[in-house]
Amino acid sequence: xxxxxxxxxxxxxxxxxxxxxxxxxxxxxxxxxxxxxxxxxxxxxxxxxxxxxxxxxxxxxxxxxxxxxxxxxxxxxxxxxxxxxxxxxxxxxxxxxxxxxxxxxxxxxxxxxxxxxxxxxxxxxxxxxxxxxxxxxxxxxxxxxxxxxxxxxxxxxxxxxxxxxxxxxxxxxxxxxxxxxxxxxxxxxxxxxxxxxxxxxxxxxxxxx
Amino acid sequence: xxxxxxxxxxxxxxxxxxxxxxxxxxxxxxxxxxxxxxxxxxxxxxxxxxxxxxxxxxxxxxxxxxxxxxxxxxxxxxxxxxxxxxxxxxxxxxxxxxxxxxxxxxxxxxxxxxxxxxxxxxxxxxxxxxxxxxxxxxxxxxxxxxxxxxxxxxxxxxxxxxxxxxxxxxxxxxxxxxxxxxxxxxxxxxxxxxxxxxxxxxxxxxxxx
Numbered sequence: 529x530x531x532x533x534x535x536x537x538x539x540x541x542x543x544x545x546x547x548x549x550x551x552x553x554x555x556x557x558x559x560x561x562x563x564x565x566x567x568x569x570x571x572x573x574x575x576x577x578x579x580x581x582x583x584x585x586x587x588x589x590x591x592x593x594x595x596x597x598x599x600x601x602x603x604x605x606x607x608x609x610x611x612x613x614x615x616x617x618x619x620x621x622x623x624x625x626x627x628x629x630x631x632x633x634x635x636x637x638x639x640x641x642x643x644x645x646x647x648x649x650x651x652x653x654x655x656x657x658x659x660x661x662x663x664x665x666x667x668x669x670x671x672x673x674x675x676x677x678x679x680x681x682x683x684x685x686x687x688x689x690x691x692x693x694x695x696x697x698x699x700x701x702x703x704x705x706x707x708x709x710x711x712x713x714x715x716x717x718x719x720x721x722x723x724x725x726x727x728x729x730x731x732x733x734x735x736x737x
Numbered sequence: 738x739x740x741x742x743x744x745x746x747x748x749x750x751x752x753x754x755x756x757x758x759x760x761x762x763x764x765x766x767x768x769x770x771x772x773x774x775x776x777x778x779x780x781x782x783x784x785x786x787x788x789x790x791x792x793x794x795x796x797x798x799x800x801x802x803x804x805x806x807x808x809x810x811x812x813x814x815x816x817x818x819x820x821x822x823x824x825x826x827x828x829x830x831x832x833x834x835x836x837x838x839x840x841x842x843x844x845x846x847x848x849x850x851x852x853x854x855x856x857x858x859x860x861x862x863x864x865x866x867x868x869x870x871x872x873x874x875x876x877x878x879x880x881x882x883x884x885x886x887x888x889x890x891x892x893x894x895x896x897x898x899x900x901x902x903x904x905x906x907x908x909x910x911x912x913x914x915x916x917x918x919x920x921x922x923x924x925x926x927x928x929x930x931x932x933x934x935x936x937x938x939x940x941x942x943x944x945x946x
Contacts, residue, residue, distance in 0.1 A: 656937050657940070681944055688934050694927050716904055718902060732868065735869065735888060
């Protein structure tokens, strides 16, 4: 098919659902994905590279991007801006890569508003009990941190129904395979193949005499 | 996930696209599918079994089914009624089977109207040239039949954009695998998993204190 444009895939999910691991495995297993890179005004940490970890911006630069509508979404978190530069995402999509964007629900909804063709996937452990186990058994954290996590899961669960897909992460290999199948299937949606459909309709109409 | 209801999958496509072969292979390869069985008023042919090939009905019986809204769609073709009995489809869906319905575009649109959750797949050869080759090289038919087929392909191509997915049948194995992946991915749509989502939201909300 002539459709070679990539899909913007937004991944959200409970902390403890394994989003980071799923993204890492997707990148390792398939050459069809690219990771979205965020812009931020926070200081680079040791080992972080410009254009790889983040696009590091001054507050002035970031606010100019906001004004010029160059961010798919942004938020201010503990005094620093974080956002998704539209240009980078769009260039990757044009080159045919499916762009992965790991982001929380407010950002996900803004993305969907600006890019209705984006695919939103919510990742969850198989059960709430399993989620609780994963959040409490990480080991190192104190009780207050664990409780904060559990409480946050409650907030994260609001709005799952606004996502396109819900994906259970029980077995990692299965989950990564299913995630990729969702994206591969989405590429076959008719609205993503208008050019190919027009071509074949045009050709076939010539059969009529 | 608690979602065990099947999906109604409508398959249309150009004559010569290989719909019949794809359906046959799907049924052989996966135990998750059931074939929809049509009702008709035409006479049974030798070897055709009631409730297997068709549900054979009198005109009175068929028209009663129409009145009682017991058909998902129906049409009159060369003096005989053909239709899709809703009860049979709904029972199969409830039992967890994905129900395959091979039907042309007018019927497909009626199905989508009555069952918005149905998934509509349009099957096509990779190119119009390939379609022409398949339609002309079947061997046995005379020129008039071939031309009728070619002309019909033009009509069949109208409205492809009203389907959910367009699937290219180039290699049969690949096509059958991709068809199944579309259905498996569709089962992960959030709107098909409302019960599971409510459950997990309810459980997770108890984490908050």
